[in-house]
Amino acid sequence: MRADAYRLAGRYRLVERLGEGGAGTVWRAIDETLDRQVAVKQVRVPPGLTPPQRAAFADRAIHEARSAGRLRDPAIVMVHDVVLDGDQPWIIMDLVTGRSLDKVVKERGPLPPEEVARIGLSVLSALETAHMNGMLHHDVKPANILIDADGSAMLTDFGIAVPLYGQNGAGPTSGGGSLGYMAPERLNQQAAGSASDLWSLGAALYVAAEGRAPFERSMPAAVAAAVLLHDPPFPERAGPELGGLIMAMLAKDPVTRPPAGLVRERLSALAEPVRRRRRWWLAPVAAVAAVLVGVAGWYGVTALKGTPETGRFAAAPDPCGLVGDALAVELLGGKVLRTAPRWGMCQWKLDGAPAPRTLTVEVWAERPADDLGGPQVAERRYASERAGRVGAKGTVFRTVTGEGQDVKEVGEAAYAQTSFKLSTLKEGISHDVVLFRLSNLIGQVTLERGDVPLKDAGGGKETVLTAARTVSAALGG
Incomplete structure (x- = not known):
């Protein structure tokens, strides 16, 4: 195609090709109606579709682009228009002059941890906005993160965003994506949720901090196998705190990945020197x-x-004060060691037992945002997290995530779920998790049990519910 000879919808004159990827080709164009430069994305239509299938694909692309166009966040490249030329969808977006993160890393090498954290906060803000509006991005990767001259980051390519909720309440299994940045559950054709986007963000931050992809291999099949079967090397250049967070975000089991609120708190603390x-x-x-x-x-x-309502909690309370050591001893069945790995988290580990047992309590307070009060923000975050966990049900290689359920007597809303990862043919590690919300506070209680027989995969449910109800009572819920 000769760019300057093509006018889309009689209005957008293509000037030059800016880039091409799995989801389509991006052009710089002139909006001759408003006399401004824009970015125009020519959505890639899968080959081999019948005419009815092409029409259905185009209709879905238009619907998804319109949904993405309603998203408003400083870190989201805005979608202005969507045009159908024949059966070819085109998406009109802001033209951003920044360089992509992969190019920045290629030119500068690994970035300082504080800068990586700051980039992560911006992208996380964009993802949280999308998730609260019922959308998944589905293609978070360094090439889709743009770094402006002042160091600010934006997330682009929301044109392939897909609904967070599927027909049965689960996230979608199809859609765009890039090998090496697609979460394990997506490679296994399992339902995707908000945790899938956070996994992709973790992979992108790994690149920014370490200078290479976490699952870098020479062959595509080897990359897919590495995502499903292996943990990446610890990102040493990121430092212990950021590196530990990135590794937690790259957990194979979506239920065990840190929720968005905890990721945000940790990145905020790491970005503080900047x-x-x-x-x-x-x-x-x-x-x-x-x-x-x-x-x-x-x-x-x-x-x-008008000042939005803050909520009952100006700050998250110390989680170590929500479950006493005596109760931890009773729940875990022996002497415990209590630690606080970071602010907002407290852990009790069974001391000296042959089979490891760990009880973890995490809490964080949501603040007002825009015209939403703290409780409303927390309600949306909780709904997004819950939807992601509903979509996590299924089997991803050696990890089986069960069907969750809403539970009573824990905060204002709570959701419990169990996952089990086989370490041998008959034994593995069981995670029983309760996510809950109370006013503007969101919390999570997790019981991890090692060396558990497969038949006892859900055996910790009552224990973790007892701990969660104790935490809720201590908070006045």
């Missing part, structure tokens, strides 16, 4: 804003339209 270095120029701006608005708040300007 924020301190930049505050000198923010202080005068903040002072002027405080004078002009006349109030202080989560975002000062929200006072102009």
Whole structure:
């Protein structure tokens, strides 16, 4: 195609090809109606489709692009229009001048952990916005993360975003994606959820921190096998904290991956050194804003339209105070060692037992955002997390995730689920998890049991429910 000779919908004049990937070709174009530059994506239509199938594909692409166009977040490249030329879908987006993360890493090498954390926070914000609106991105990878000249990051290619909820309440198994950045459950044609996007984000952050892909292999089949069967080498350049978070995000079992709220808290703490270095120029701006608005708040300007409700919890309480050591001894069946691996998490491990047992309590408080109060934000986050776990049901290689269920007497809403990973033919590791919400607080209680016979995969359910109800009572739920 000769670009400058082609006008799409009589309005968008193609200027040059910017790039090409598995989901389609992106062009720089001129919107001659508004006299501005835009990015135009020519969606790749799968080969071999019959005319009715091509029409159905085009209809679905238009629907999904329109849904993506409703997403509003500073880290999302905005979709403006969608055009159907024959049976070929085209998506019109903002033209972003930044370089993709993969090119930045290729030129600069591995990035400092603070910078990786800052990039991760921006992309996570975009994903959380999509998930709260019932959409999955499905193709988070370094090539789709754009870094602007000021270091800010944006997530592009929402044109292949797909609904979070399938016909039966589960996430989709099809859609776009890139090998090496697709979560294990997607490679196994299992239902995808919000945790699948977070796995892909973890893989992208691995590249940013380590300078290479986590499952890098010479053959595509070997990459797929590595995603399903092997853990990547620990990203040493990321440091123990960021590296540990990335490895947790890359867990094979979606139920055991850290929820978005915990990922956000950890990345925020890791990005703090960068924020301190930049505050000198923010202080005068903040002072002027405080004078002009006349109030202080989560975002000062929200006072102009009313301050959103904070919720019952100004900050997350210490989780170690929510389950006493005596109860941990009773639940785990012996002497325990208590540790706090990070703020917002407390663990009790059975001491000296041949079969490992660990009880973990995690809590985090949601803050008001835009015109939503803290409880409303927490409600949306919880719904997104729950939907992802509903979609996680099934078998991914040696891990079986059971059907979850809503439970009572734990906060305002709670969801319990069990997963089991075989380590031998007859034994494995069992995870019983309860996710719950109370006002603007979200929490998770996990019981991990090792060397468990397959027939006893759900044997820790009552124990973890007892712990969760104790935590809820301590919080006043």
